[in-house]
Amino acid sequence: MKSIVWLFSIFISFGALGTEQELQPTKSGLYDVGGFKLYLECYENDKPQLILEQGFGLSGSDGVWLKNIKRLKNDFSVCLYDRAGLGKSEKGPVPFTVNDMSRRLRNLLQAANVKSPYYFAGHSYGSYIINSYNNLFPKEVLGAVLIDPPTFGYFYTMGTRWPKELKTDNKQLLRQMNFELTVLDPLFEKVPEKVDHMKSYKELKNASTFGSKPLITVRAKNTDKRYDPPFVPDEIAQKMDDLDSNADGYFKSLSKNSKIVYSESEKHFLHIHDSDLVVKSIKELVSK
Template sequence: MKTFLKWTKRIGLGLVTLLILLLLIGFIFERISRNAAEKIKPDGQFVEVDDHRLHDYKKGNGGPTIVFETAFDPAGHLQWYNIQQELPSSYTSISYDRAGILWSERGKNPKSGEEMAKELHLLLEKAKAPKPYILVGHSFGGTLVRFFVNKYPKDVAGVIFVDSQCPDDERYLSPELFKMVNQGLPGGFLKFANTFGLVRLMFKGMFPNNKQYEYQNTIMPALLYKSADAVLEEQDQMRSIKKEASKIKSFGNIPLYVLTAADKKRFDSSIKDRKLKTEMLSAWNKMQKDFLLLSTESKQILVPNSGHYINQEQPKVIESAINDMVNKILPQK
């Protein structure tokens, strides 16, 4: 018995020593990686917003300006990078990194929907982006777009939701499903993991592993340590942001396109229970259809063979919707 306890203690001590060694290696690796990331040259420009700088990526030189708002996502403007390369240069497109994400500085403004709309509006003004704006919001970005439209309606010529999040989804979901889909990321663990280089490994495959996304797959993991804290901060404020966004009921007659992922298998990997998965499909479709009530000029575009990330799986549909919206508001184009 004594021998058994002796060996148990030795094994336990060995495992603890190994764990400490691995964490130390991870910590050193993370510091080396961060130093290397600081040398990466930003692909866009910086605009001074209040007490900090926001980074944006701008293409084209005419009006209107297509403004991209990213989802709850550490990749920032990179989610729109490829799409911007395909849009005509006869009008401007701007994607950006929200405060604290990728190359954007965090600043002191709160992470509220209204403050983020103010920051984006100031960025567009200082970047001399031609008006009017067509806002394109994916998922959580669709929720944030509501604040911009509500605050600056005269500057907005059109809105495109890309499989947008529904801010009052609790009305559509059973308590069990609502809790499941809104449980969020494990913030405490991810902050710990970010210190020791584990987050880089966990979120390494956010973009498809092919040549088309080679740039994103290089930049996003390298700068993930910067984005992680800001994304988790947005998660902490998500409930209040959604609550305020749900009060914005109308865009008036501003044209609205609702792009909806239509692959019936899109929830297979995230929801295993068949009953809950069926409920989610039905509820999501209902939420998307109800978005049409936001505008007197709205239409839904179903996107077959696509999951939630339409911008990666079916980018041509987004490009087509943007071009169609431009032609709608500026027929001469």
Template structure:
């Protein structure tokens, strides 16, 4: 269930409220994995390891928790923890962190300890939560944000809201607002039905599970300030299981809707990459939507590429 919602999981705060902190010394940075008080009676889980600057912050997709970045998909299609996964590998060359948003689920359906909040949430609210969490944990910037699926909009909104904090982006099959414009209104209505069905399935399993509203998400992305010039890599899935997708559709969906959706998805990724001048777009990933699990080395290499372009190094 934690991965089903991720496919669909395609700036209320002023930029002047930035509070970035820079790493100025070489003192050891301890590894940790625990919850932090972010205010308002709320706790959020964060884990960090490794040393160096910039700090890479891994932003999971919808419903997925921090441990999704610990996993690699094996030959049988099962994701399991591995030393070759994104989180441990990035921690060998710089500081890396990931976290659980409220309502997310870990492997074996273990629900996050992060305090539940009303759902659905929004990229703006999630970016504000991440900012509060990094401040509460005293995680030093600058940050390179790597956002998978619905984590992509959160990373983009964070970079546009707190531009002085962020020095690079890696978007891993990130949800794109251009999906809406690549579909006709009738086709987009089917997409919204699919999103609602997925939300209903997840809430039947977990009362406080994370949900997202595509219309609000896409509206916030379009309204956000442009992300400042910085190194950007966009990785896009290039394989698609049409039959598995068809099984999730409403019964009255057009017979060719999986093919219609896939064409729109590919086009939306091309347009997403074009938003960032000079961005590198990796389309030959040999992966479905879960690029970070199926082709982790591509994601690791993309993160390393961006990290090495950050001037502070």
């Protein structure tokens, strides 16, 4: 993991990076999930159902996935959506947790008559929602691809690794500390999704594994670089480094049928920058 990539991916939406207008959904619109509506878009056929999850603050309706959907539609019936307050979806009650997001997704799929069971593919934070969905509704999950996901505890570590007594004149260090501590405030104004990360951590801490379901983790190229910039003291940086060094072990432990593959790209948005590997990995779910 690289600090600057993860930090900026929390707050910045890529927007429509590669819209393919000629691919038309078979189903699209807003569906009530319990007092508010979420936007769903599907490219349906008689193939196994695939649900695509986006990274933090990003929306499925931005068009980024369409090129990949064109390559997947012969193997899957594909749906993607916008979480509450993002893209074309309405805002719902805030703050919310990762389990709330999973329940909202389930309500959305049921309202739109998208029948289970499902394969999932999720980028970055989307992996947390997939993990939650599998924990809450295990019979509805067939397998998953996690695309450059943060290991479990990433956001929790951001909010807990900074000593309360820390005093420094280093403006860069103060800026990073104050930024990371915003995860403790789910209603922080500039955060696109009002997630209670600390409560979500507790919800996933003892989550069930995927059992023997196929699980493929696609990670960005391992550069062996330190997670934090040099100005972060070693005793603070070590917690993130430990989390990163144990990541492969964590992802392998999620399923008895687990596989980890590394991209040649160092980019975080691998479904854009290494779409061949991502598409190949998703297709592998139905061949395992």
